[in-house]
Amino acid sequence: xxxxxxxxxxxxxxxxxxxxxxxxxxxxxxxxxxxxxxxxxxxxxxxxxxxxxxxxxxxxxxxxxxxxxxxxxxxxxxxxxxxxxxxxxxxxxxxxxxxxxxxxxxxxxxxxxxxxxxxxxxxxxxxxxxxxxxxxxxxxxxxxxxxxxxxxxxxxxxxxxxxxxxxxxxxxxxxxxxxxxxxxxxxxxxxxxxxxxxxxxxxxxxxxxxxxxxxxxxxxxxxxxxxxxxxxxxxxxxxxxxxxxxxxxxxxxxxxxxxxxxxxxxxxxxxxxxxxxxxxxxxxxxxxxxxxxxxxxxxxxxxxxxxxxxxxxxxxxxxxxxxxxxxxxxxxxx
Amino acid sequence: xxxxxxxxxxxxxxxxxxxxxxxxxxxxxxxxxxxxxxxxxxxxxxxxxxxxxxxxxxxxxxxxxxxxxxxxxxxxxxxxxxxxxxxxxxxxxxxxxxxxxxxxxxxxxxxxxxxxxxxxxxxxxxxxxxxxxxxxxxxxxxxxxxxxxxxxxxxxxxxxxxxxxxxxxxxxxxxxxxxxxxxxxxxxxxxxxxxxxxxxxxxxxxxxxxxxxxxxxxxxxxxxxxxxxxxxxxxxxxxxxxxxxxxxxxxxxxxxxxxxxxxx
Numbered sequence: 291x292x293x294x295x296x297x298x299x300x301x302x303x304x305x306x307x308x309x310x311x312x313x314x315x316x317x318x319x320x321x322x323x324x325x326x327x328x329x330x331x332x333x334x335x336x337x338x339x340x341x342x343x344x345x346x347x348x349x350x351x352x353x354x355x356x357x358x359x360x361x362x363x364x365x366x367x368x369x370x371x372x373x374x375x376x377x378x379x380x381x382x383x384x385x386x387x388x389x390x391x392x393x394x395x396x397x398x399x400x401x402x403x404x405x406x407x408x409x410x411x412x413x414x415x416x417x418x419x420x421x422x423x424x425x426x427x428x429x430x431x432x433x434x435x436x437x438x439x440x441x442x443x444x445x446x447x448x449x450x451x452x453x454x455x456x457x458x459x460x461x462x463x464x465x466x467x468x469x470x471x472x473x474x475x476x477x478x479x480x481x482x483x484x485x486x487x488x489x490x491x492x493x494x495x496x497x498x499x500x501x502x503x504x505x506x507x508x509x510x511x512x513x514x515x516x517x518x519x520x521x522x523x524x525x526x527x528x529x530x531x532x533x534x535x536x537x538x539x540x541x542x543x544x545x546x547x548x549x550x551x552x553x554x555x556x557x558x559x560x561x562x563x564x565x566x567x568x569x570x571x572x573x574x575x576x577x578x579x580x581x582x583x584x585x586x587x588x589x590x591x592x593x594x595x596x597x598x599x600x601x602x603x604x605x606x607x608x609x610x611x612x613x614x615x616x617x618x619x620x621x622x623x624x
Numbered sequence: 625x626x627x628x629x630x631x632x633x634x635x636x637x638x639x640x641x642x643x644x645x646x647x648x649x650x651x652x653x654x655x656x657x658x659x660x661x662x663x664x665x666x667x668x669x670x671x672x673x674x675x676x677x678x679x680x681x682x683x684x685x686x687x688x689x690x691x692x693x694x695x696x697x698x699x700x701x702x703x704x705x706x707x708x709x710x711x712x713x714x715x716x717x718x719x720x721x722x723x724x725x726x727x728x729x730x731x732x733x734x735x736x737x738x739x740x741x742x743x744x745x746x747x748x749x750x751x752x753x754x755x756x757x758x759x760x761x762x763x764x765x766x767x768x769x770x771x772x773x774x775x776x777x778x779x780x781x782x783x784x785x786x787x788x789x790x791x792x793x794x795x796x797x798x799x800x801x802x803x804x805x806x807x808x809x810x811x812x813x814x815x816x817x818x819x820x821x822x823x824x825x826x827x828x829x830x831x832x833x834x835x836x837x838x839x840x841x842x843x844x845x846x847x848x849x850x851x852x853x854x855x856x857x858x859x860x861x862x863x864x865x866x867x868x869x870x871x872x873x874x875x876x877x878x879x880x881x882x883x884x885x886x887x888x
Contacts, residue, residue, distance in 0.1 A: 459739075461741050461742060461743070462738070462739045462740060462741055462742060463728070463732050463737040463738050463739070463740060463741075463742045464737045464738065464739060465742070466721070466725055466728055466729055466732075466742040467729065467732070467737055469718070469720075469721060469725075470718045470721065470729050473718040473719060473720045473721060474714075474715070474717065474718045474719065476710075476715055477715060477716055477717060477718055477729075478718070478729060479699055479700045479703065480677070480699070480703055480706075480708045480710075480716075481703060481729050481730050481732065481733045481785075482700050482701065482703035482704050482732070482733045482734070483700055483729075483732075483737065484700050485700070
């Protein structure tokens with residue numbers, strides 16, 4: 291149980307980077323970008339192939355990020371210059387990337403066992419420094435000792451650095467224009483911002499994060515697979531929606547924090563659901579879809595119930611008020 | 625300041641829906657001119673505004689701002705010279721962003737956007753001072769989301785955002801039409817004050833003849849894609865709504881008369 295939740299949180303932090311990317315396209319740019327399903331794998335593929343060929347895993351991950359940026363820019367170009375509908379530009383890019391990813395990997399699956407990856411490097415350094423032992427001494431859980439704390443800490447740190455950078459970027463002049471592009475395109479172009487360029491840049495950035503996340507997931511899981519991106523946009527959306535529902539999205543900083551929280555909560559729900567007897571690993575996508583459906587429907591139901599209760603209270607109050615008013619007129623007539 | 629030369633714009637050319645929206649329009653605005661444009665629906669007022677702002681490109685003719693030809697310049701590039709307020713109060717502001725963020729967006733109209741923070745301490749003070757001129761108390765609500773403001777407040781904010789960077793040309797497209805009479809009066813007064821204070825060259829479309837007479841030093845009446853009547857200075861001051869309507873009827877009927885003459 292603990293082991294399952296622990297690894298969910300680990301994975302949650304890695305997927306949170308992807309979720310931040312989806313937040314950027316879906317919420318900030320108001321652009322439902324399906325490129326994600328493809329660019330996630332592109333990141334994984336580029337990193338794996340580079341690592342197998344002896345590249346430093348950190349550099350390989352950075353190159354993956356760049357590859358994602360380019361993929362996102364192409365989607366942006368299709369939409370802004372090619373005048374293709376947003377959904378369709380994303381789907382076209384996703385399909386195109388499927389073949390490109392196969393080209394990059396050369397086959398449908400690239401294992402990374404026995405390779406030096408970001409995960410192994412960090413774990414080793416961590417063990418050498420003896421931090422794991424120190425932590426385990428302080429937090430002594432009898433039933434559960436994790437393999438290493440390195441992944442959890444390093445990924446959490448990475449995610450929060452990315453979150454902070456993103457928060458800061460969205461406060462700059464360019465960042466404000468980016469947000470306005472998603473909020474009111476007509477308005478921001480009347481204030482001399484090139485919305486085409488901003489959309490392309492925003493989608494590039496979004497997919498860069500997605501591909502980076504893909505690169506890390508591949509190294510964490512020990513392989514990259516051409517099918518690993520299927521439904522990734524839904525997982526990203528689930529994280530964004532769950533996060534916003536649970537933690538609120540009053541400001542950008544709050545929303546990005548919520549998205550990270552949402553990514554972790556999603557992983558935990560998934561891990562718990564898979565422990566149910568009759569559900570199998572192959573049901574993951576179905577569970578994901580159900581989680582997203584619920585997280586979309588439940589907040590609506592809750593808020594409409596709240597509204598009903600509010601109206602009822604109002605009606606009762608008014609009735610009481612009329613009684614009082616009636617009593618007063620009676621008194622006067624006497 | 626602004627010059628339109630022989631502007632023609634046709635929609636749906638070669639189909640049964642063909643409509644000549646602008647017919648060889650010539651118009652010159654001197655610096656500081658405040659021109660009000662009236663005319664019935666379909667007269668070509670909005671098309672003319674869109675041709676000036678770059679949202680539409682004319683079929684023939686050229687647009688000049690500050691002695692520079694901008695006919696082919698894209699909308700966002702042209703926006704460096706032009707401040708705009710739209711009819712819809714929702715159109716001129718970003719609802720999910722705060723008042724100060726909206727002002728920061730407008731503040732960057734004339735500059736290249738960088739990775740510096742959009743809202744700095746110094747700018748916030750500047751925004752606060754600018755908002756005070758609206759006298760709506762918005763200076764105390766800098767971090768409120770604009771979506772929470774009323775239509776009148778949003779339109780006042782739009783007007784401020786369009787003007788406080790002193791554009792070479794201010795375009796007002798029926799910017800009081802969607803407001804109740806009291807708010808419309810407020811925005812009209814604000815418009816008058818701001819244009820006078822900053823000496824802005826302004827082009828304002830309106831359906832309100834009384835407003836068209838009250839504001840500005842020049843008045844233009846458009847009909848069927850042409851400028852059919854123009855008054856400025858003393859002549860404009862002596863105009864009344866009745867006189868304008870008479871003038872409109874007279875020109876209209878003379879058009880009809882000439883049409884009939886051609887048929888006979």
